[in-house]
Amino acid sequence: MHEAEGVPLPGGRMTSGLVRHGDRVRRPTGPWSPAVHEYLRHLASAGFEGSPRVLATGDGWEELTYIEGEVAFDPDWQPGRGNRLPPQARTDRALAGAGRLLRALHEAAAGFEPTVTTYRFHPHPPLPGEVVSHGDLGPWNTVYRDGVPVAFIDWDGAEPVEPVADLAAAAWAFVPLAPPAQLAQAGFDPVPDLPERLRLFVDAYGLTDRARIVPALQRSPLASAERVRYAPVDAAGAAASLEFLAYELRWIHGISGDLARALRGGG
Numbered sequence: 195m196h197e198a199e200g201v202p203l204p205g206g207r208m209t210s211g212l213v214r215h216g217d218r219v220r221r222p223t224g225p226w227s228p229a230v231h232e233y234l235r236h237l238a239s240a241g242f243e244g245s246p247r248v249l250a251t252g253d254g255w256e257e258l259t260y261i262e263g264e265v266a267f268d269p270d271w272q273p274g275r276g277n278r279l280p281p282q283a284r285t286d287r288a289l290a291g292a293g294r295l296l297r298a299l300h301e302a303a304a305g306f307e308p309t310v311t312t313y314r315f316h317p318h319p320p321l322p323g324e325v326v327s328h329g330d331l332g333p334w335n336t337v338y339r340d341g342v343p344v345a346f347i348d349w350d351g352a353e354p355v356e357p358v359a360d361l362a363a364a365a366w367a368f369v370p371l372a373p374p375a376q377l378a379q380a381g382f383d384p385v386p387d388l389p390e391r392l393r394l395f396v397d398a399y400g401l402t403d404r405a406r407i408v409p410a411l412q413r414s415p416l417a418s419a420e421r422v423r424y425a426p427v428d429a430a431g432a433a434a435s436l437e438f439l440a441y442e443l444r445w446i447h448g449i450s451g452d453l454a455r456a457l458r459g460g461g
């Protein structure tokens with residue numbers, strides 16, 4: 195394929211039709227895109243370097259800067275299966291880097307008062323205590339460079355959220371919080387110490403009251419369940435997703451005591 199024609203890029207779980215043209219990415223847009231563009235422009239003005247810049251928009255398309263690096267995207271992922279991670283995305287260094295990048299995002303978003311709030315999921319202006327954030331944080335939407343997260347991509351799900359809830363959702367994906375079989379599928383050998391990895395993540399973020407993360411982790415699958423109706427799946431696929439989320443709720447309840455004890459430790 196000639197460069198002038200563009201190079202197709204793997205689509206995320208919600209967006210397809212991405213084409214790279216040199217240092218630009220052309221993507222389809224939706225009714226939520228004006229709100230996302232306003233947010234991305236705010237992040238740029240705030241000096242946050244971990245998001246693409248809006249270069250141009252048109253009828254049904256947008257052009258954003260292409261961010262060099264590797265994305266830990268697993269094309270074979272499905273609910274109930276571990277998200278396959280390359281070695282550089284499984285390290286403590288990568289995990290701590292994700293926590294620091296998320297903190298930088300929240301700090302850049304603080305004080306943002308959008309004029310457009312047509313977000314894709316549950317559109318509303320930020321409530322007291324909320325910031326606008328990415329909406330689907332995980333290795334599959336993270337650009338890694340030399341084993342360190344440098345940027346988040348695919349911002350179509352941006353929306354207001356409480357920072358601790360956003361941190362909890364990110365912890366599910368980056369730690370990742372999953373039983374041994376799924377961790378093995380993700381590439382971990384041996385299976386890591388999840389409480390210690392969670393503590394590393396929240397400390398890198400800078401959460402001063404670590405105990406706040408545990409109830410937020412328990413609520414996180416409920417927020418994910420609300421989005422299943424928007425996912426590009428049929429009824430059977432939606433049922434599988436909901437069944438998996440119910441399993442996650444039971445599983446996180448069972449290990450919450452271990453997580454809380456690790457987070458109460460000194461240091």
